[in-house]
Amino acid sequence: MTSTTLEPHFFRHESVRLVAALARVFGVQGLALAEDVAQEALARALEVWKVEGPPANPSGWLFATAKRLAIDALRRDRTARTYAPALARWLESEWTRSAELDAAFAPGALADDELRMMFTVCHPRLGEDAQVALVLQLCCGFSVPEIAAAFFASPAAIEKRLTRAKKTLAETRSLFELREADVVARLPSVHSAIYLLFNEGYHGASPESAVRDDLCGEALRLVSVLAEQPHAARPRTHALAALLFLHAARLPARVSPEGRLRSLFEQDRARWDAALVARGLAFLERSAEGEVVSEYHLEAAIAAQHATATSRAGTPWRAIVTLYDALYAMRPSPVVALSRAVAIAEVDGPARGLAELRAIEGRERLASYPFYEAALGELSLRAGEGDAARGHFERAASLARSDMELAFFRARVAACGRTGDDDGCAEPSQAARTIETSPVRTGRSRTLRSS
Amino acid sequence: MSQFVFLYRNGEKMSPETMQLQMGKWVAWLKALGEKGLLVSAGQPLERSGRLVSGAKRTVTDGLFTEAKDVIGGYSLVEARDLDHAVELSMGCPIYDVGGGVEIRPTLSM
Numbered sequence: 270m271t272s273t274t275l276e277p278h279f280f281r282h283e284s285v286r287l288v289a290a291l292a293r294v295f296g297v298q299g300l301a302l303a304e305d306v307a308q309e310a311l312a313r314a315l316e317v318w319k320v321e322g323p324p325a326n327p328s329g330w331l332f333a334t335a336k337r338l339a340i341d342a343l344r345r346d347r348t349a350r351t352y353a354p355a356l357a358r359w360l361e362s363e364w365t366r367s368a369e370l371d372a373a374f375a376p377g378a379l380a381d382d383e384l385r386m387m388f389t390v391c392h393p394r395l396g397e398d399a400q401v402a403l404v405l406q407l408c409c410g411f412s413v414p415e416i417a418a419a420f421f422a423s424p425a426a427i428e429k430r431l432t433r434a435k436k437t438l439a440e441t442r443s444l445f446e447l448r449e450a451d452v453v454a455r456l457p458s459v460h461s462a463i464y465l466l467f468n469e470g471y472h473g474a475s476p477e478s479a480v481r482d483d484l485c486g487e488a489l490r491l492v493s494v495l496a497e498q499p500h501a502a503r504p505r506t507h508a509l510a511a512l513l514f515l516h517a518a519r520l521p522a523r524v525s526p527e528g529r530l531r532s533l534f535e536q537d538r539a540r541w542d543a544a545l546v547a548r549g550l551a552f553l554e555r556s557a558e559g560e561v562v563s564e565y566h567l568e569a570a571i572a573a574q575h576a577t578a579t580s581r582a583g584t585p586w587r588a589i590v591t592l593y594d595a596l597y598a599m600r601p602s603p604v605v606a607l608s609r610a611v612a613i614a615e616v617d618g619p620a621r622g623l624a625e626l627r628a629i630e631g632r633e634r635l636a637s638y639p640f641y642e643a644a645l646g647e648l649s650l651r652a653g654e655g656d657a658a659r660g661h662f663e664r665a666a667s668l669a670r671s672d673m674e675l676a677f678f679r680a681r682v683a684a685c686g687r688t689g690d691d692d693g694c695a696e697p698s699q700a701a702r703t704i705e706t707s708p709v710r711t712g713r714s715r716t717l718r719s720s
Numbered sequence: 721m722s723q724f725v726f727l728y729r730n731g732e733k734m735s736p737e738t739m740q741l742q743m744g745k746w747v748a749w750l751k752a753l754g755e756k757g758l759l760v761s762a763g764q765p766l767e768r769s770g771r772l773v774s775g776a777k778r779t780v781t782d783g784l785f786t787e788a789k790d791v792i793g794g795y796s797l798v799e800a801r802d803l804d805h806a807v808e809l810s811m812g813c814p815i816y817d818v819g820g821g822v823e824i825r826p827t828l829s830m
Contacts, residue, residue: 279740
């Protein structure tokens with residue numbers, strides 16, 4: 270038995286690489302077959318490695334196995350007929366086939382394969398939900414039940430969404446080619462899918478789920494790959510990367526060691542990931558090359574202000590309000606307005622903040638969003654309106670999407686009973702949580718998007 | 721002590737994450753059996769395809785068991801005091817976590 274240990278998520282990441290390489294062999298019509306072959310290669314790995322342990326080069330083992338299985342699949346008549354248009358070139362001659370197969374499985378081809386897949390599934394004919402589901406399956410290696418857990422949907426519904434999306438892709442007849450003009454044209458869709466992927470992980474309905482943490486990690490991985498691609502390495506890509514890295518840096522502090530949700534103000538800033546902050550700031554610097562200021566630039570700039578502030582008092586709230594003004598002008602959504610109102614309260618006091626909250630245009634679309642009620646609660650509490658605050662927190666609790674959120678809002682309800690308590694228990698932690706929440710849209714509030 | 725064959729019957733299709741988890745558990749479980757001196761042979765994984773030859777006419781049929789739950793995917797040879805002990809030893813087998821099973825068959829000793 271060898272003593273090779275596998276990286277965390279080795280199987281999942283290899284499945285992505287295998288599917289991407291196999292998609293080159295089977296074409297966009299053969300995505301399901303590519304997935305089957307990848308699954309089979311991984312299943313074989315499990316069977317052999319569970320007895321013998323993984324070999325010295327587990328990735329090489331998998332790719333050799335997948336290649337062999339791909340050739341078997343190509344030899345099966347049934348397969349050739351089903352995928353004939355895409356496969357004709359592979360079947361012309363034995364020699365060509367193996368040379369092209371070698372090319373498809375060459376190590377250098379892999380980064381491009383992954384990117385090709387990312388751009389392929391972000392096809393404009395597909396809706397955003399379909400794109401994100403495909404990204405999760407084909408670019409992140411999650412299974413249908415795992416995706417269903419992340420979306421809070423039934424596996425059957427996800428399966429249907431994926432099947433329909435793949436059918437649409439198959440009609441497009443070809444995989445995306447990484448030509449500069451095409452890359453630039455499709456880049457916004459890819460950005461958007463990665464952004465939503467991160468959101469699902471960051472604000473998803475069940476923060477307890479292990480899959481959710483992985484979603485953020487995947488979004489960071491994909492945006493990093495994107496930033497390495499010459500045609501895709503543009504200011505907007507760097508701004509998105511900055512935004513995601515800066516938010517991810519705060520993830521370790523979002524839940525206390527006892528499993529309690531922590532607002533931005535309650536977070537132990539020492540637990541923020543300094544390495545991720547540094548990478549985020551480096552991306553932010555690179556995003557300044559060029560004249561574009563995108564919404565990602567603004568969101569990243571806000572996240573940078575938070576990430577570099579040493580305390581709540583030391584946070585440049587006025588600058589943050591200005592950034593939110595600019596962001597709102599670009600993306601006038603109620604969620605952005607909510608965050609802006611909370612920042613205004615930090616500068617001009619709770620009464621001003623409450624007035625802003627109550628004047629949000631389209632606030633009826635925040636009706637099922639617990640953090641709108643929670644922000645009203647926090648600012649009411651700070652304005653000395655304990656009873657009103659309690660009502661808001663109770664409504665927030667009734668809208669909670671997870672046990673962790675519920676516990677958090679209940680604690681805020683309890684805090685309302687202790688008005689006059691001056692030890693800081695009634696600090697506006699929820700308002701801060703909203704600040705932290707809002708720059709990135711929540712999974713549910715995707716329907717709130719105005720763009 | 722007697723020898724028992726553990727026949728592993730496959731469970732549901734696994735996600736890559738689950739596979740990785742399974743692998744770690746299998747390695748640990750087999751290692752623990754080995755350290756107790758109860759693992760005669762860890763066995764070999766079986767291909768899911770093969771041929772079935774049967775009857776006086778030696779009829780040959782193709783056996784392709786892809787994706788089939790309950791198909792035997794491998795075996796081990798284990799030493800145990802009796803059937804109950806063998807059953808107890810199987811309890812830690814990771815295959816149960818993914819809806820699979822272990823068929824425990826005593827070997828006949830002459």
